[in-house]
Amino acid sequence: MKKGRENGPIHGPFLNSVSNKAEDQVMKYQEKFMVLTQKQHEENMRRAIELSRIASIIEKTGGVFGCVIVDKEGKIIGEGSNHVVSDNDPTAHAEILAIRDACKKLGTPHLDGCILYTSAECCPMCLAASYWAHIDHIFYGATIPDSRQYGDFADDDYLAEIRKDPKDRKIKYTEILRPEAVAIWKEYHDMPGRVKY
Ligand SMILES: [Zn+2]
Numbered sequence: 193m194k195k196g197r198e199n200g201p202i203h204g205p206f207l208n209s210v211s212n213k214a215e216d217q218v219m220k221y222q223e224k225f226m227v228l229t230q231k232q233h234e235e236n237m238r239r240a241i242e243l244s245r246i247a248s249i250i251e252k253t254g255g256v257f258g259c260v261i262v263d264k265e266g267k268i269i270g271e272g273s274n275h276v277v278s279d280n281d282p283t284a285h286a287e288i289l290a291i292r293d294a295c296k297k298l299g300t301p302h303l304d305g306c307i308l309y310t311s312a313e314c315c316p317m318c319l320a321a322s323y324w325a326h327i328d329h330i331f332y333g334a335t336i337p338d339s340r341q342y343g344d345f346a347d348d349d350y351l352a353e354i355r356k357d358p359k360d361r362k363i364k365y366t367e368i369l370r371p372e373a374v375a376i377w378k379e380y381h382d383m384p385g386r387v388k389y
Pocket of ligand 1: 316
């Protein structure tokens with residue numbers, strides 16, 4: 193937080209002392225969204241980029257993907273690097289592992305107010321996981337076309353598939369035994385004290 197005063201305001205007592213209307217608006221915005229300084233964003237992204245190098249070049253656990261999640265105070269609460277190859281796990285993306293790490297540390301499935309920094313733009317799975325986790329803001333370094341150009345990753349193909357009508361997708365998608373499945377949904381719906389999230 194000390195750095196915040198030198199490089200621009202973050203939030204807290206320093207901002208409370210300003211009374212100018214425009215600055216009040218900035219304060220309200222910052223109180224709501226916990227805006228860090230550009231320098232802090234860059235520091236967090238550099239850590240994500242470092243993790244992407246560890247994954248791909250140093251430890252060779254997977255692709256060029258690293259991720260960092262910071263909490264409302266700007267503190268790093270989760271980190272992840274791609275482990276698809278080392279773990280034989282197609283879901284071991286940096287963002288997924290960072291979300292798991294952060295949620296475990298905070299003891300909650302939701303990360304409201306948190307910021308996710310990913311060294312490369314999210315794939316559809318990680319973007320959806322960020323919604324499930326209630327991430328507030330995503331910063332990305334390399335773009336999806338970059339990961340296609342330098343690593344032949346197929347994120348754009350999957351995005352295009354998801355946008356298609358289900359009947360036109362490569363993965364066949366067929367409804368079966370809906371009444372039996374919905375019976376459990378009805379039981380769950382009517383159950384007293386069911387766990388909501
Ligand atoms: Zn992903």
